[in-house]
Every structure is written in C-alpha cells, then in structure tokens.
Amino acid sequence: MSDATSSKTDGLPTQEKRNFIQTLEVDTRLLGMIGAFIVVCLVFNVLTDGRFLTARNIFNLSIQTVSVAIMATGMVFIIVTRHIDLAVGALLATCSAAMAMTQTAILPEVFGLELGHPLIPWIAMLVGVAVGTAIGAFQGYLVGYLMIPAFIVTLGGLLIWRNVAWYMTSGQTIGPLDPTFMTLGGINGTLGATMSWIVGLLAVAAACWGLWSARRNKISHNAPVKPVWAEYTVMGVVSVAILGFVAILNSYQIPAARLRRQFAAAGEEMPEGFTAVYGIPFSVLLLIAVAVAMTIIAKKTRFGRYIFATGGNPDAAELSGVNTRMLTVKVFALMGALCAISAIVASARLTNHSNDIGTLDELRVIAAAVIGGTALAGGIGTIYGAILGALIMQSLQSGMAMVGVDAPLQNMVVGTVLVAAVLIDIIYRKRIGAK
Known part of the structure; x- marks a missing residue:
C-alpha cells in the first residue's frame, strides 16, 4: 500500500497527496x-x-x-x-x-x-x-x-x-x-489610508469567499477536495499578502511640500504637524478590476x-x-x-x-x-x-x-x-x- 493514501475530511473525499505543496x-x-x-x-x-x-x-x-x-x-x-x-x-x-x-x-x-x-x-x-x-x-x-x-x-x-x-x-x-x-x-x-484598508478588507473577504465557493462547488459535484486546514492555510496566505500590500502602500506618506500645495490650491492653510498617506492608487484598482474580469472570462x-x-x-x-x-x-x-x-x-x-x-x-x-x-x-x-x-x-x-x-x-x-x-x-x- 502506498504512503500517499487518499483520506477523508468531514466525510468528503479528498485527493491523494504526497506532500504539503x-x-x-x-x-x-x-x-x-x-x-x-x-x-x-x-x-x-x-x-x-x-x-x-x-x-x-x-x-x-x-x-x-x-x-x-x-x-x-x-x-x-x-x-x-x-x-x-x-x-x-x-x-x-x-x-x-x-x-x-x-x-x-x-x-x-x-x-x-x-x-x-x-x-x-x-x-x-x-x-x-x-x-x-x-x-x-x-x-x-x-x-x-x-x-x-x-x-x-x-x-x-x-x-x-x-x-x-x-x-x-x-x-x-x-x-x-x-x-x-x-x-x-x-x-x-489614490484612495488614502482609510479607504485603502476598507478595500483591502473587502478584497480579503472576496478572496476567501471565492476559495470557499470553489470548494462547495466541488462538493456539489462529488469531486475530491482539499482538507479543511489546507483551505484555511491558502486563505491565510492570500489574506496576509493583500493586507501586507495595503500596509506598505499606507506607509508611504505624501511629502509635506505637496500637502502644502494642495491646501494652498484649496485656499486653506495646512495644520501644524498634519500628515497623510497615498494608499492604493486608482490605477492599481483598475488593474485588479481588469484582472478579475479577464479571469472570469x-x-x-x-x-x-x-x-x-x-x-x-x-x-x-x-x-x-x-x-x-x-x-x-x-x-x-x-x-x-x-x-x-x-x-x-x-x-x-x-x-x-x-x-x-x-x-x-x-x-x-x-x-x-x-x-x-x-x-x-x-x-x-x-x-x-x-x-x-x-x-x-x-x-x-x-x-x-x-x-x-x-x-x-x-x-x-x-x-x-x-x-x-x-x-x-x-x-x-x-x-x-x-x-
């Protein structure tokens, strides 16, 4: 009998595996x-x-x-x-x-x-x-x-x-x-800090929902599925990647000189010690939208x-x-x-x-x-x-x-x-x- 035997997770058939990957x-x-x-x-x-x-x-x-x-x-x-x-x-x-x-x-x-x-x-x-x-x-x-x-x-x-x-x-x-x-x-x-975190969290939710929906679809067709822990591992890695990317972009601060020009253009004076970050660029959101649409197609x-x-x-x-x-x-x-x-x-x-x-x-x-x-x-x-x-x-x-x-x-x-x-x-x- 082979070491890589098929197993069951939650009463569902799982694919035969040989290693972690x-x-x-x-x-x-x-x-x-x-x-x-x-x-x-x-x-x-x-x-x-x-x-x-x-x-x-x-x-x-x-x-x-x-x-x-x-x-x-x-x-x-x-x-x-x-x-x-x-x-x-x-x-x-x-x-x-x-x-x-x-x-x-x-x-x-x-x-x-x-x-x-x-x-x-x-x-x-x-x-x-x-x-x-x-x-x-x-x-x-x-x-x-x-x-x-x-x-x-x-x-x-x-x-x-x-x-x-x-x-x-x-x-x-x-x-x-x-x-x-x-x-x-x-x-x-760019979206700024708050909206970037909101978009990041929505992206995490959408990714996890997509992965779990794919699992349920396999189950409905009686197809082999990964163990539950493997699903959660993939979701965790994807979530960390998304939120890590958002955190990096949110750590890039807008230069003070640029902020002063923005306040001046609006006819206002920049408050002392005011800071702001760029967050996710609109162009990156556009790429994500295109990627999702092309993947669906x-x-x-x-x-x-x-x-x-x-x-x-x-x-x-x-x-x-x-x-x-x-x-x-x-x-x-x-x-x-x-x-x-x-x-x-x-x-x-x-x-x-x-x-x-x-x-x-x-x-x-x-x-x-x-x-x-x-x-x-x-x-x-x-x-x-x-x-x-x-x-x-x-x-x-x-x-x-x-x-x-x-x-x-x-x-x-x-x-x-x-x-x-x-x-x-x-x-x-x-x-x-x-x-």
Missing part, C-alpha cells in the same frame, strides 16, 4: 515565479542599500507595472489562440493621441466644452476605447477572415499606428490633460472556453462548431480595448501624450505573458501569471535603473530573461508530460 494544490510554476520575484527584490534591495524595498519604491513599482500588466492579460488570449500581436505599443500610442486630442482640441473647439468640464474625461475615455476596439477588430478580421498571418498584420500595424498617432498630434506633445483623467495615472489619484464563460479550446486544437474546435474566425476578431478587439485602457493609465501617469509613449511595450507585454507561463504553442496561459510576469519585468528594469545599469544593458538582461523563461517553461512542461 500538493495538499495545498498550489501551482508549482506559480510558486517558482513568486520565488524568482522575491529573489529579484532581495538582490536589488542589497545592491541599492535597502532603497528597493522601501514603501516609496514599491508604490512607484506598482503604478509603473499597471499599463503593461493590463495589456499582458489580453496578450494571454492572443497567444493562447496561437497568434501574436506586435502592434500593442503603437496601438496604445494611437489611443492616447485620440484621447489627448479629444480633451484638448475636439471637445473644447468643436463642442465648446472647456478643460475641466466633468464630461470631458469620460467622453475621451470612451473615444479611446472605441478607437482601440475598432482597430483591434480590424486587425482580427485581417487575420481571421483574410487569413493573413498575425505576425505580418501586427508588424504592419506597429509601423502604421505609431505614425497615425504622430500625424494626429503633428508630432507634438499634447497636454496638460484633464485633472480627473489624470487621477487614473497613479500618484495623482477565461474560466466562467463560453467565450473563454472557446479561446482555450481553439488554442489547444483549432481543427477540433472548428469541427465542434466554434466559429474560429469570428473568435479571432473578438480576441483582437478585446486586445485593442485593453490597449486603450492601458493608454489611459500611461498618458495619465505622464500627464500628457508624448510621441514615444508605448515604445517597446509590445516586447514587454509579450515577455510578461511568456514569463507568466503562456505557451507560445497555444492552449495554455493564465491571467495571474501574466500580471506576475509584468511585475517581474518591471522589477528587473526598475532595479537595474536604481543600480545605474545603462539602458542597452537593461534590454540585454530582459532579453536573456525572456529566452531563459521560455527554456524553463519547455523543460517544465516536458517533465509534467512525462509524469
């Missing part, structure tokens, strides 16, 4: 990525004399990661369906230019809405999302219905949309943008099932009745919409639209998805993996910048990490397949 049912590849991220942080913290893991740098790292991470969630679907999108950075620039011109020229000059009008930021964002979705759908049509390889379509798009953005703005930097619009960039829009919808089925075996999916051509259009349209959302965050963080916005983002986005475990052969990928991949990428670049590494060498390191990640993924999948 398997009992928790945690993805070993995810653990490896988390371990790599921790190593990167610790190494750079030593090299920067403790400056890397300060609240200020973690805050900056979080808002710098958002734009690429949002697009990486869409790139997962693109790669899972065995395509590629090299135009995401250029499309981001086009969407940014469209929103900037809408705010500063079209709405004020054509419709008489002055900068600061409450409708301006929302109209601009709708325009940006509409532009991104339309361009993405057009590229998807070329790939899905005209059968032009996605590599060629999006390589052409990289050249076309970058220069469309240039012509839209006549090559000029457009700004300043609407104040409400800029709150989605990071430091100009991937796991809970017919559209998501079709995406992974098509990526696993396109011929079988088509024979099963999946309209793979229209599916391609939808996936690229979704990618375009996410590029527009990333453009909102990127331009709001810069407080203007510049010609070089989104440059090389296509490489960072693809790298984030691949490092996060998305298989280039298609059929396999996770949203949380892509976000963690984006965080690792940004941590590498931020750490190297703090150490003083030149930009060319930074790109060389990122390229090396990308190739190494693909090699590790190939080895990992071979070992899993052998078992």
